Amino acid sequence: MNINERLIEAAITSRTKAIVPVHYAGVSCEMDEILEIAGRHHLLVVEDAAQGVMSSWKGKALGTIGDLGCYSFHETKNYSMGEGGALIVNHPELIERAEILREKGTNRSRFLRGQVDKYTWVDVGSSYLPSELNAAYLYGQLEAAEEINADRLRSWKAYMDALRPLQDCGWIELPKVPPECRHNAHMFYVKVKDVEQRTRLIRFLKERGIGTAFHYVPLHSSPAGTVRGVFHGIDRYTTAESNRLLRLPMFYGLPENVPVMVSGLLKEFFASQTM
Numbered sequence: 001m002n003i004n005e006r007l008i009e010a011a012i013t014s015r016t017k018a019i020v021p022v023h024y025a026g027v028s029c030e031m032d033e034i035l036e037i038a039g040r041h042h043l044l045v046v047e048d049a050a051q052g053v054m055s056s057w058k059g060k061a062l063g064t065i066g067d068l069g070c071y072s073f074h075e076t077k078n079y080s081m082g083e084g085g086a087l088i089v090n091h092p093e094l095i096e097r098a099e100i101l102r103e104k105g106t107n108r109s110r111f112l113r114g115q116v117d118k119y120t121w122v123d124v125g126s127s128y129l130p131s132e133l134n135a136a137y138l139y140g141q142l143e144a145a146e147e148i149n150a151d152r153l154r155s156w157k158a159y160m161d162a163l164r165p166l167q168d169c170g171w172i173e174l175p176k177v178p179p180e181c182r183h184n185a186h187m188f189y190v191k192v193k194d195v196e197q198r199t200r201l202i203r204f205l206k207e208r209g210i211g212t213a214f215h216y217v218p219l220h221s222s223p224a225g226t227v228r229g230v231f232h233g234i235d236r237y238t239t240a241e242s243n244r245l246l247r248l249p250m251f252y253g254l255p256e257n258v259p260v261m262v263s264g265l266l267k268e269f270f271a272s273q274t275m
């Protein structure tokens with residue numbers, strides 16, 4: 001579900017400033033190729049690691065590989081502060097500007113360090129500081145990050161084991177994680193035949209008390225995307241794959257019997273489809 005690194009170079013124009021790889025489901029993009037292309041074209045790499053906290057690529061934490069990395073602590077993510085996030089600044093020379101943008105365009109961070117005797121407005125910016133109450137709520141989860149991660153991975157593996165026979169039957173397609181990637185079980189998804197089958201499956205599961213989700217209208221097809229974005233090349237996969245993807249229940253503390261129970265329902269659904 002990640003960017004196809006072989007198609008990046010053809011999309012670069014004289015106005016391109018950065019490559020923004022999205023590490024979907026906490027599984028890393030092909031960073032060797034992306035860094036190499038960025039280096040050759042003098043572009044920044046800004047990792048969207050919103051889903052990738054606790055994931056790594058070749059032993060490096062996602063978000064620490066490019067020039068900048070972004071984490072999300074939105075309520076839908078593995079570690080949550082309600083609303084909030086983090087910018088990982090991997091270049092020392094970018095740190096001070098980041099501090100200023102976060103502090104409403106002021107050099108208040110320098111003032112707090114005693115480097116200036118008063119603070120003033122030196123740049124654009126906004127009020128990007130999370131409150132300490134939100135931060136405290138997040139901090140408890142970060143202290144338990146290993147435990148939370150291990151619990152999610154257990155659920156993920158249980159889904160994988162229970163659903164593999166359905167993949168062998170050709171009913172569904174399961175996620176693939178390249179060997180150099182360690183992921184964080186941000187989500188568990190299956191891919192079905194097409195959007196019609198997915199709609200029927202969502203209804204089937206809902207009638208049996210299981211809430212599932214699909215998500216992300218491909219950005220280039222969204223109202224804002226049609227005005228502000230350009231889809232380079234032919235949309236061979238983006239829309240089709242997004243239409244057949246379905247997320248199964250996945251959260252910290254998922255009851256142990258859920259993956260097997262949901263897999264049983266999927267089996268029942270597909271068996272009835274082929275009759």
Ligand SMILES: *Cc1c(COP(=O)(O)O)cnc(C)c1O
Binds near residue numbers: 048050071072084
């Ligand atoms: C959640 C998410 C975001 C947005 O994160 P916010 O904390 O809501 O700003 C961006 N990119 C991806 C891939 C996400 O999953």
